[in-house]
Structures are given as structure tokens and as C-alpha cells.
Amino acid sequence: MLPKKPIISSAEQHSFDETRWVINVQKSLDAEIEEHDLEEVTVSIFNVPKALMCSHPDSYTPHRVSIGPYHCLKPELHEMERYKLMIARKTRNQSKSFKFHDLVEKLQSIEIKIRACYHKYIGFNGETLLWIMAVDSSFLIEFLKIYSFRKVETLINRVGHNEILRDIMMIENQIPLFVLRKTLEFQLESTESADDLLVSVLTGLCRDLSPLVIKLDDDEILKAQFHECNHILDFLYQMIVPRIEEEELEEEEDEENRADDNGGNRAIRFLEEIKHQFKRVFASRPADLILRFPWRIISNLPGFMALKLSADYLFTRQENEATTTRRESSSSVSIPDIEKPPLVEELTIPSVSDLHKAGVRFKPTTHGNISTVTFDSNSGQFHLPVINLDINTETVLRNLVAYEATNTSGPLVFTRYTELINGIIDSEEDVRLLREQGVLVSRLKSDQEAAEMWNGMSKSVRLTKVGFLDKTIEDVNRYYTGRWKVKIGRLVEVYVYGSWQILAFLAAVLLLMLVSLQLFSLVFSSFLRFRTG
Structure with a gap:
């Protein structure tokens, strides 16, 4: 007969949680870490924004391997955990002096720094988090070592390799770069050797995965940039994205302001104002009555009811579209901004x-x-x-x-x-x-x-x-x-294909004139025959 589990009341559970919270706070405050070290650490490992996650979740969720605490212990990634442990044992056996317990103790001094890199709260206790870092960093280093020996082609076609590559480049699947550096330094027992190997594997990885073909030749520059990078994804970002300083941004804003004050822009604004006033005049009710009056007289003649319907559609369509636009704009205003999806903009540029x-x-x-x-x-x-x-x-x-x-x-x-x-x-x-x-x-x-x-x-x-x-x-x-070529094409598009209603109206007027001319010629010829007869 199995022993019964002790029943813990809600009050006792609440007291237990408070005690654990106090212990964690005491450990954090008593940890020996320099203040300037924390000042140098910035949050760099974030959760994917919901708008992006909803659009394409497969690109942000690891499918084979978890790196770091965010996706650790997920059931669908359990198979790879055994492989990571196998790599960890292999790393340990390669050096008799290497022990994971010693590595965990080495990482214990930077536990606060590690936690400070993550935007999301990490629910693991200190020991669990450090063991995750030790195992994952060892696996990641061993997996990426192939890039330091220029043998990328031998692994590219292996099953699952590309899936792992995609997983280790996901924003939620990162660990701080200083943890990798600390692990390599502990393995190689040399800071310089650790930096050389880490720069080598990261540059090889970036050459293989970068969406832009980049040149990474100067090792000294790479080493200097390497120390400023937060993790692997940030290293790739720094290689392909130029840095824009605040001074450059201010100069660009000043140039834009000066450009807004030149004569060309004033002329454009003047023409736009004339166009606006022109639309106001012809959209007014008196102008509308003046334009409709001749057509009302002609349309009452026999045989022109179809033309009247076409003209009514022509005159009233703009009014209906304006009404619809006002209704849509008023309804869109009533929707709270927080419920609106992010704006999607495709640049106005030709293909x-x-x-x-x-x-x-x-x-x-x-x-x-x-x-x-x-x-x-x-x-x-x-x-x-x-x-x-x-x-x-x-x-x-x-x-x-x-x-x-x-x-x-x-x-x-x-x-x-x-x-x-x-x-x-x-x-x-x-x-x-x-x-x-x-x-x-x-x-x-x-x-x-x-x-x-x-x-x-x-x-x-x-x-x-x-x-x-x-x-x-x-x-x-x-x-x-x-x-x-573009100007001619646009003229044809705007004034021919885009103005079919006006062309239809002109054709109707032309038809009316031809019929009237024919009617006049018949009457005139009959009158001549009557006089001569």
C-alpha cells in the first residue's frame, strides 16, 4: 500500500511561496557581482511580438532543439535532449580535467548577468538555470565547431542539420555570448584561444546563413565587434546592418526640413491648393445644377431614356463613393486603436x-x-x-x-x-x-x-x-x-482606360448630335420636296 501524500493547505502553500521568494531575494542581494557589470548588460533576448508570431509561428518556434530557458523541457523537443547530453559527455571525455560541476560553479558568479539578458521572467532556480547554460553552451560550441574547419559541405546534407541551424537563429532560442565565451575559456584554459575559436565559428556560420553575401576578412575588426555582440543572432545582425548614429539622424532631419522649404515644394503645394479649390467649386450644388440642366431637357426627348440612365450614373457615382468613404472612415474611427493590427506597408516603388x-x-x-x-x-x-x-x-x-x-x-x-x-x-x-x-x-x-x-x-x-x-x-x-515610356503609358491609363465613364458620356453626346443632324436633314429634304412639288 502506497503511503498517502501529505495534504498541504492553501495557507501553508502561500507561506511556502513567500519563504521561497524571500530566499531568492536574499541570494540576489548577497550575490557578489560588480555594479558596473550589470550596467553593461542589456536585455537582448526577447519574446517575439504577437503580431509577428501570429503571421508565421513556425519561423519563431524551435522544432528540433531548445537553446536557453525559454523552450527548455518542452515535450516535442525531448528527443534532442538526449543528443545534447551525449555531446556533453563527449566534451567531458575529451579532457580529463574538464568537469561540468566546475563549469557550473564558474557560471554561478554571473547568474545575475545571465538572468538580466532575458526579457521574460525565468522561473527556474539558480542551479537549474546554470546547468541549462552549461549543457546548451557545450552542445552549441560542439555543433558549430565544424564551421571553423571549413567543412560546411560535409554537414549541410545531413538529416536535421538545417532544422537545427534554423532553431539556433531564432530570437527566443538564444543564450548570451559571454556564456559561450566563458564555457570555451573553461574548456581551452585560454582566453585568447577561446576568442579565436568563437570568432571563427561565428563567421563561418554567418557566411552560411546570412541572407546577404557578406565579406568577413579582417579578424581584428571581427574580434572588436564580437565583444559588443549579445548573442549569435545579434552577431549576424551587426555584420549586415550599418549603425546609424544619432548625429546622422539629426543631419537627415535637418536636410528634410530644408528640402521642405525650397521653391519646388512651394509650387507643388500651390498647385495642390488650386486643385482642391477647383474640386470644391465643381462639387458645389449650383455647379451641379448648371451641369445637369441641359441634359435634363435633352433626356426628356423620345428615345433617350437609356442615355439618361447612363448620365445619372455618371453624375451620382462620385457622390455615392464620397458618402461611402465618409461612412467607412467614421466606422474605422470607432474601432479602438489597440484592437487594430500593425500597419502593413508595401513601398510605393515599381517592380x-x-x-x-x-x-x-x-x-x-x-x-x-x-x-x-x-x-x-x-x-x-x-x-x-x-x-x-x-x-x-x-x-x-x-x-x-x-x-x-x-x-x-x-x-x-x-x-x-x-x-x-x-x-x-x-x-x-x-x-x-x-x-x-x-x-x-x-x-x-x-x-x-x-x-x-x-x-x-x-x-x-x-x-x-x-x-x-x-x-x-x-x-x-x-x-x-x-x-x-512611363509618361505615355500613364497618360493612356489615366485619360483612356481610367476615364471610360467620360468617354461613354461623350459618345452619347456625339450620338445625340448625329441623330439630331440626321433628323434635321430628313425634315429639310422633306421641306424641299414639298416646295418643289
Whole structure:
């Protein structure tokens, strides 16, 4: 007979929770950690915003392996836990002096720093959290060592390797980079050797997974940047996204303000005001009566009821559309802003095929950084970094966007770049043109799959402006609209295809005039025959 479990009352349970809370607070306050160390630590491992998680949850939820405390002990990831322990035993057996208990004790001094990196509250106690860090960091280092020996091709085709790669690049599946550095330092017993190996594996990983073809040649610069990075995803972000300082932002705002005061913008505002007043005059009731009066007299003649219906539809359609617009705007105002989804903006920029027809040529840049996105208005050349697409790219792109949205309070540079590419890629024809001009390297099954991937990247947490990218978009649009082929096409579209109601009205008037002329000729000929007869 099994012994009965002791029954704990709610009051005793509440008292137990209070006691555990006090113990945890005492441990945190008594921990020996320098204040300046905590000041250097920033929250860098966030939960994915709900708007992004709802749009594509598979790109943010690990499928094979958990790294760190957020997804630890999930049943669907249990199979990989045994593999992680096997790697941990292998690491221990490689060195007789290496013991995981010693590593956990080494990490105990930075437990507060580790917790400070996570935005979400970590419910694990100190010992559990440190063991998670010790096992996961050892597994991650062993898994990434292949990139330091330039043997990436030997592992790429192994089953599950790409799934693990996608998992370790997810924003919620990160551990602080200083934990990896501490673990390697403990294994190699040398800080310099640990830094060299860590920089080597991270650069190899970035070359393989980066959505932009980047050049990472200067080891000294990489080491300096490495110490400023928070985790693996942040390391990749720092490699492909240029830093925009506050001074540069202020200069861009000043330039925009000066541009708003020039004569060209005043002329545009003056023309817009004239257009507005013109619409007000012709939308007034007296003007409406004057325009309708001749038609009412003509439409009462026999045989012109059909023309009357067409004209009534023409005159009343604008009024009905205006009423509908007012109703929709009033109903949208009543919806609370908190219930509205994030705004989705596809940039107002022509597609690759349209730009190509207008004479724009796409040129790949050699550096790979987003700062190389430029447009030369004189030659019509659109410079873009080389885009590398494979089965891992979508997950990496989405997590970089999510990381930037949660970690950056300034302009979302990478998000704006994805919006730019999403704006110029609409179809498989656009992808084909970019491939042929060397801007895009695709390892996906088809160009249509690549186009669908980019078109699904339009979801953003908030809209933002980035000076050099917005200037490039403005230059492209100005060049495109200034081409004579585009001007003729737009004139035909606006004044022919877009004005079929007016053309129908003019045709009706012309028909009326012809019928009247024929009627007059019949009457006049009859009158002549009557006089001569």
C-alpha cells in the first residue's frame, strides 16, 4: 500500500511561496557581482511580438532543439535532449580535467548577468538555470565547431542539420555570448584561444546563413565587434546592418526640413491648393445644377431614356463613393486603436520588371552591407547587395526583423530593407531578372517560391523611415516617372482606360448630335420636296 501524500493547505502553500521568494531575494542581494557589470548588460533576448508570431509561428518556434530557458523541457523537443547530453559527455571525455560541476560553479558568479539578458521572467532556480547554460553552451560550441574547419559541405546534407541551424537563429532560442565565451575559456584554459575559436565559428556560420553575401576578412575588426555582440543572432545582425548614429539622424532631419522649404515644394503645394479649390467649386450644388440642366431637357426627348440612365450614373457615382468613404472612415474611427493590427506597408516603388522596362539596370555590390543600397540617377543603375536564398533564409530574415523590432528604439534599418525588396519583387519574373543580373542567388525550387517568400515578408511591428533607403526609393521613383515610356503609358491609363465613364458620356453626346443632324436633314429634304412639288 502506497503511503498517502501529505495534504498541504492553501495557507501553508502561500507561506511556502513567500519563504521561497524571500530566499531568492536574499541570494540576489548577497550575490557578489560588480555594479558596473550589470550596467553593461542589456536585455537582448526577447519574446517575439504577437503580431509577428501570429503571421508565421513556425519561423519563431524551435522544432528540433531548445537553446536557453525559454523552450527548455518542452515535450516535442525531448528527443534532442538526449543528443545534447551525449555531446556533453563527449566534451567531458575529451579532457580529463574538464568537469561540468566546475563549469557550473564558474557560471554561478554571473547568474545575475545571465538572468538580466532575458526579457521574460525565468522561473527556474539558480542551479537549474546554470546547468541549462552549461549543457546548451557545450552542445552549441560542439555543433558549430565544424564551421571553423571549413567543412560546411560535409554537414549541410545531413538529416536535421538545417532544422537545427534554423532553431539556433531564432530570437527566443538564444543564450548570451559571454556564456559561450566563458564555457570555451573553461574548456581551452585560454582566453585568447577561446576568442579565436568563437570568432571563427561565428563567421563561418554567418557566411552560411546570412541572407546577404557578406565579406568577413579582417579578424581584428571581427574580434572588436564580437565583444559588443549579445548573442549569435545579434552577431549576424551587426555584420549586415550599418549603425546609424544619432548625429546622422539629426543631419537627415535637418536636410528634410530644408528640402521642405525650397521653391519646388512651394509650387507643388500651390498647385495642390488650386486643385482642391477647383474640386470644391465643381462639387458645389449650383455647379451641379448648371451641369445637369441641359441634359435634363435633352433626356426628356423620345428615345433617350437609356442615355439618361447612363448620365445619372455618371453624375451620382462620385457622390455615392464620397458618402461611402465618409461612412467607412467614421466606422474605422470607432474601432479602438489597440484592437487594430500593425500597419502593413508595401513601398510605393515599381517592380523589378517595370524598372527593367524603363531602363533601370541592377548591379550587385561587393561588400554585402545594407549601406551599399544606392541608385545612380545618371546611369540608371540600382546597386543592391547580393541576396542569398535557401531553405533557411526565411526563418533568418523573420527573426532578424523580430530582433530589430524588439531591441531597437531607433529606425528599423533591416525591416525597411526587407520592405524595399518586398516592394520591387512581385512575381517570378522579378526574381528571374534579379538572378540574371547577379543580384540574387537562389537555391530554392523555383523563382515563384522565392517571390512568394518575399511577398510574405510585409508584416511589420511599426512603420519607420531610414534616411539613405528612403532617399534611394525617392530617386528610383523620380527616375522611373521621368521616363517618356512611363509618361505615355500613364497618360493612356489615366485619360483612356481610367476615364471610360467620360468617354461613354461623350459618345452619347456625339450620338445625340448625329441623330439630331440626321433628323434635321430628313425634315429639310422633306421641306424641299414639298416646295418643289
